[in-house]
Amino acid sequence: MKAKSQRTLITQTPQNTEKEVTVKGWIQTVRKHGKIAFFDLYDRSGILQVVATGEVVKIAEKLEQRDAIKVTGTIKKRGEKYINPNITTGEVELDAKEIEIVAKSEVLPFDMGGKDLNLELPTLLDFRSLSLKHEKVQMIFKIQAAIAKEFRNAAEKLDCTEIFVPTIVAGATEGGAEVFPVDYYGHKAFMSQSPQLYKQILVGVFERVFTIAKAYRAEPSVTTRHLAEATQMDVEIAFIEKFEDLLDALEFVGTSVIAAVSDRYPDILKSFGVDRPLVPSSVPRLTLKEAQEIITKRTGRDLTREMDLNPEDEKEICAWAKVEKKSDFVTITHFPMKKKPFYTHPDLKDKTLSLSYDLLFRGLEVLSGSRRVDNYDQLVSQMKEKGVNPNDFGMYLMAFKYGMPPEGGFSFGLERLTMKFLELENVRQASLFPRDMERVDERLSKSNPKNKKTK
Amino acid sequence: MKAKSQRTLITQTPQNTEKEVTVKGWIQTVRKHGKIAFFDLYDRSGILQVVATGEVVKIAEKLEQRDAIKVTGTIKKRGEKYINPNITTGEVELDAKEIEIVAKSEVLPFDMGGKDLNLELPTLLDFRSLSLKHEKVQMIFKIQAAIAKEFRNAAEKLDCTEIFVPTIVAGATEGGAEVFPVDYYGHKAFMSQSPQLYKQILVGVFERVFTIAKAYRAEPSVTTRHLAEATQMDVEIAFIEKFEDLLDALEFVGTSVIAAVSDRYPDILKSFGVDRPLVPSSVPRLTLKEAQEIITKRTGRDLTREMDLNPEDEKEICAWAKVEKKSDFVTITHFPMKKKPFYTHPDLKDKTLSLSYDLLFRGLEVLSGSRRVDNYDQLVSQMKEKGVNPNDFGMYLMAFKYGMPPEGGFSFGLERLTMKFLELENVRQASLFPRDMERVDERLSKSNPKNKKTK
Numbered sequence: 001m002k003a004k005s006q007r008t009l010i011t012q013t014p015q016n017t018e019k020e021v022t023v024k025g026w027i028q029t030v031r032k033h034g035k036i037a038f039f040d041l042y043d044r045s046g047i048l049q050v051v052a053t054g055e056v057v058k059i060a061e062k063l064e065q066r067d068a069i070k071v072t073g074t075i076k077k078r079g080e081k082y083i084n085p086n087i088t089t090g091e092v093e094l095d096a097k098e099i100e101i102v103a104k105s106e107v108l109p110f111d112m113g114g115k116d117l118n119l120e121l122p123t124l125l126d127f128r129s130l131s132l133k134h135e136k137v138q139m140i141f142k143i144q145a146a147i148a149k150e151f152r153n154a155a156e157k158l159d160c161t162e163i164f165v166p167t168i169v170a171g172a173t174e175g176g177a178e179v180f181p182v183d184y185y186g187h188k189a190f191m192s193q194s195p196q197l198y199k200q201i202l203v204g205v206f207e208r209v210f211t212i213a214k215a216y217r218a219e220p221s222v223t224t225r226h227l228a229e230a231t232q233m234d235v236e237i238a239f240i241e242k243f244e245d246l247l248d249a250l251e252f253v254g255t256s257v258i259a260a261v262s263d264r265y266p267d268i269l270k271s272f273g274v275d276r277p278l279v280p281s282s283v284p285r286l287t288l289k290e291a292q293e294i295i296t297k298r299t300g301r302d303l304t305r306e307m308d309l310n311p312e313d314e315k316e317i318c319a320w321a322k323v324e325k326k327s328d329f330v331t332i333t334h335f336p337m338k339k340k341p342f343y344t345h346p347d348l349k350d351k352t353l354s355l356s357y358d359l360l361f362r363g364l365e366v367l368s369g370s371r372r373v374d375n376y377d378q379l380v381s382q383m384k385e386k387g388v389n390p391n392d393f394g395m396y397l398m399a400f401k402y403g404m405p406p407e408g409g410f411s412f413g414l415e416r417l418t419m420k421f422l423e424l425e426n427v428r429q430a431s432l433f434p435r436d437m438e439r440v441d442e443r444l445s446k447s448n449p450k451n452k453k454t455k
Numbered sequence: 456m457k458a459k460s461q462r463t464l465i466t467q468t469p470q471n472t473e474k475e476v477t478v479k480g481w482i483q484t485v486r487k488h489g490k491i492a493f494f495d496l497y498d499r500s501g502i503l504q505v506v507a508t509g510e511v512v513k514i515a516e517k518l519e520q521r522d523a524i525k526v527t528g529t530i531k532k533r534g535e536k537y538i539n540p541n542i543t544t545g546e547v548e549l550d551a552k553e554i555e556i557v558a559k560s561e562v563l564p565f566d567m568g569g570k571d572l573n574l575e576l577p578t579l580l581d582f583r584s585l586s587l588k589h590e591k592v593q594m595i596f597k598i599q600a601a602i603a604k605e606f607r608n609a610a611e612k613l614d615c616t617e618i619f620v621p622t623i624v625a626g627a628t629e630g631g632a633e634v635f636p637v638d639y640y641g642h643k644a645f646m647s648q649s650p651q652l653y654k655q656i657l658v659g660v661f662e663r664v665f666t667i668a669k670a671y672r673a674e675p676s677v678t679t680r681h682l683a684e685a686t687q688m689d690v691e692i693a694f695i696e697k698f699e700d701l702l703d704a705l706e707f708v709g710t711s712v713i714a715a716v717s718d719r720y721p722d723i724l725k726s727f728g729v730d731r732p733l734v735p736s737s738v739p740r741l742t743l744k745e746a747q748e749i750i751t752k753r754t755g756r757d758l759t760r761e762m763d764l765n766p767e768d769e770k771e772i773c774a775w776a777k778v779e780k781k782s783d784f785v786t787i788t789h790f791p792m793k794k795k796p797f798y799t800h801p802d803l804k805d806k807t808l809s810l811s812y813d814l815l816f817r818g819l820e821v822l823s824g825s826r827r828v829d830n831y832d833q834l835v836s837q838m839k840e841k842g843v844n845p846n847d848f849g850m851y852l853m854a855f856k857y858g859m860p861p862e863g864g865f866s867f868g869l870e871r872l873t874m875k876f877l878e879l880e881n882v883r884q885a886s887l888f889p890r891d892m893e894r895v896d897e898r899l900s901k902s903n904p905k906n907k908k909t910k
Contacts (some may be wrong), residue, residue, distance in 0.1 A: 007694070007696070018601035018859075024694045024860070025694075026858055033602075043662060044614055044616070044661060044662035044663055044695070045614075066857045066858045067858050068694070068858040068859070068860040102694070102858075102860045102861070103829060103858045103859050103860050103861075104858065105856070105857040105858040106856045107859060108857070127853070128850060128853075129656045129659065129850055129851070129853040129854040129857075130853060130854075130857050131857075132656075132660045133656070133660050133857065134658065137775050138660060138661065141616070141618070141660075141661075142616065144619065145616050145617040145618070148617055148619070149617065159499055159500075160599065161499070161596070161600050162600040162603055163596070163597065163600070163887060164603070164686045164869065164887060165682050165887060165888060166887075166888045166889075166890050166895075166896075167622070167669055167684065168646075168671070168683070168684050168890050168895060169895065169896075170895045170896060170897065173632050180623070180637050180638065180639060181637070181638045182635050182636070182637050182638075182646065183637075184683075184895060184899075185633060185636065185673065185675070185683075185892050185899070187895070187899050189895050191623075191637065191646075196474070196890065198887070201584045201587075202587070202887070204584065204588065205587045205588050205593060205596075206499060206593065206596075207498060207499035208499055212667075214622055214669065215621070218519065218640065228623070228639075228640075229621050229622065229623050231619045238496070239462070239479045239480075239523070239557070241462070288627045365772070374482070374558065394896070394897050395583060395584055395888070395897060396584070398520075398582070398583075398584040398585060399584040399585075401560070401561045401585075402521045402560045402561060402563070402585050402588065403481055403521045403522050403523040403559065403560040403585075404523070404557045405479070405523040405557045405558050406557070406558075414619065432618060432619060432620060432621075432653070433620060433621045433653065433850070434621075435621050435623050438622060440621075440624065440625045440639060440642070440644050441621075441624075441625060441849070441850035442625065442849050442850060444639075444640070444642050
């Protein structure tokens with residue numbers, strides 16, 4: 001018999017049948033029936049049914065959803081009829097002998113006991129510190145943590161060194177106006193729009209690098225796809241021999257992350273009603289033009305003047321890849337230079353096109369990147385063409401003076417990939433504490449007296 | 456024989472002796488002697504001596520430090536006398552048959568060929584995109600990447616879930632004035648001083664969490680220890696039974712990170728002249744009072760009125776631990792409540808003291824943390840005592856309404872730990888692109904016309 005003070009994790013309870021254990025956790029649901037009460041208790045490892053009879057019923061009667069408790073009792077086999085095949089502890093239950101309330105919960109503003117948490121998005125976010133406790137909401141972030149981990153694993157297999165780059169920067173990365181200004185000791189600085197420029201500098205040092213970094217975009221609009229503060233997973237590799245080396249790398253990272261996370265959490269995929277992704281041995285590759293021709297053939301829509309795929313097009317070309325190539329992935333290359341940032345390398349066969357690429361997954365672009373300009377003079381000239389002042393990027397440009405080999409890279413949005421992986425409706429569901437035009441945790445409404453305007 | 460276009464990594468060259476290979480990399484040093492030239496070439500895997508004779512000497516003569524090149528030739532055994540036992544390729548060299556300049560470097564502003572890069576800190580940072588290419592500077596960031604990786608490994612062994620938390624926040628974390636204000640869509644927001652409040656919320660969700668996150672401190676001073684933008688490695692765990700559970704966790708993470716990194720990079724430790732750390736089976740633990748008494752005994756200094764250990768004290772108590780306990784680590788607990796932020800739990804036996812701790816490593820505090828207040832009312836009251844407005848922390852406080860168990864945690868500064876691990880003089884050496892009062896990559900001097908004041 002174990003000492004009572006020694007805690008047993010819930011997933012370890014089946015192997016302790018007929019033994020006395022102490023478990024700790026939060027109450028997910030309670031069912032009280034007079035002389036007997038049942039509750040589902042969860043900890044970080046799993047969920048367990050606890051039965052209270054006799055003396056302990058008095059305490060059990062006081063228990064409500066989300067109370068944190070400590071229970072000591074004996075692990076018993078359930079009767080055949082009561083076995084729950086959906087949970088790892090489904091063949092046992094804890095016959096409670098002592099229950100201690102560790103931290104009492106206030107009355108909940110909504111029910112947290114159901115399989116799904118059916119709340120409108122604003123309510124879900126207004127009560128984020130509570131709503132995150134719901135099992136199905138938690139699952140989203142288990143997937144997110146796994147995506148990050150598998151991304152790092154894949155990047156390490158490519159021999160990338162992890163880098164930690166600054167987010168306070170002197171100039172806007174991509175020349176846009178959509179940046180957050182920071183008062184930096186009286187000087188004007190900005191929150192970085194991406195780790196792009198630093199990872200480029202750093203392939204000149206480590207040859208291959210990766211980072212998970214914050215990206216800040218002050219886009220003045222509220223959409224289902226954008227966050228003001230997002231998490232970006234970036235890779236950059238140098239000494240490439242040809243454009244296809246980059247495509248090989250991005251498809252390796254993209255598909256292996258998604259395959260590994262699917263393998264690890266088949267039960268979460270099932271809970272969200274999502275099929276296991278079709279991961280092909282080689283991802284179909286199309287130029288933008290080829291993709292547009294396929295879409296035109298399938299839909300009759302004329303795309304000859306379009307510079308990009310719109311959301312409808314992305315869905316259509318993914319539908320094609322799924323049926324024709326048995327793939328949930330498709331790589332699109334050669335977007336027009338016009339639409340790309342200053343550091344994008346043109347295709348020397350047609351300089352109006354760029355050596356750029358997007359990886360689409362199930363109808364959504366989840367990754368993009370390009371080969372970069374590595375020649376100093378060309379880089380300065382492309383900056384000027386895009387209205388970017390080279391003087392604001394001295395440290396970046398320095399890297400191109402001292403032997404910068406051909407290089408390129410790509411980046412994923414962590415929240416966007418999480419959203420797509422679980423087929424969520426809104427990217428805010430895939431951010432623990434989303435930042436957008438409307439809130440910094442609490443709503444930024446003008447009626448809220450706490451929210452003073454800066455000017 | 457391999458196809459010429461197939462690149463061989465430098466560390467793979469010894470196993471290709473007498474074969475033709477193609478390698479790519481940057482030139483570290485060149486030694487030209489008329490009809491023969493030698494150069495050291497490095498790629499992401501290692502360093503290799505290349506010999507140019509005959510026709511290729513003409514190309515070799517044009518080569519200078521930091522040119523990026525591609526060399527094809529045959530791997531030869533070196534003569535007995537020329538073996539270099541300090542590098543993995545020390546028994547071979549590449550007899551160059553073809554050399555292609557991939558990217559020519561400009562003339563360097565200083566010599567990059569020596570074992571050490573002897574530059575004053577301002578020059579080192581003014582030329583950061585170049586100085587980072589020096590082998591010994593690179594090593595610092597190999598150690599940094601390994602620290603981050605081993606931190607995640609240790610946190611995962613504690614069953615922590617990785618979380619991604621926001622850095623744009625509505626209120627200052629610790630009540631201080633030293634925050635960077637951000638113009639957030641016309642509202643005033645701040646860059647977060649630490650992921651502290653979010654990790655506390657999230658132990659109410661996942662029970663145990665970790666994160667690597669940015670921390671922004673607008674400290675109006677330049678010291679060798681502080682960065683305006685630092686990287687923090689955080690752990691938080693709930694359902695603790697006793698204070699010592701937290702000490703066990705932090706010592707496990709602290710010592711296992713340092714031991715694992717030392718095991719992985721003994722050669723880097725050697726390059727920096729640093730001994731392998733003494734990692735004891737159990738870290739000595741002292742209250743602040745006990746530590747002060749020891750220091751007084753050793754030095755005669757009266758510390759009875761001191762609320763903290765100053766840098767000299769930290770060195771002294773570490774000297775004691777090293778001699779008396781054969782440990783490069785020592786844990787100091789029970790700092791006065793007065794010096795601690797609002798969320799720190801008091802020691803119920805003496806409420807002027809807190810359940811806080813620092814982990815010292817070789818004379819420097821590298822980690823700190825505490826048990827936290829988990830009771831809502833007490834938390835609100837401690838906020839008010841510290842002059843923090845509870846209305847600014849609605850989302851944080853919400854977490855304490857719904858069953859917050861006893862919890863605590865700790866955090867490391869990634870750059871500070873890197874600095875200490877390699878015994879660097881200044882924390883800026885341990886940040887790829889350090890942010891401080893004086894620079895955002897380039898110097899913020901008023902004479903620089905690009906640096907307009909915001910007001």
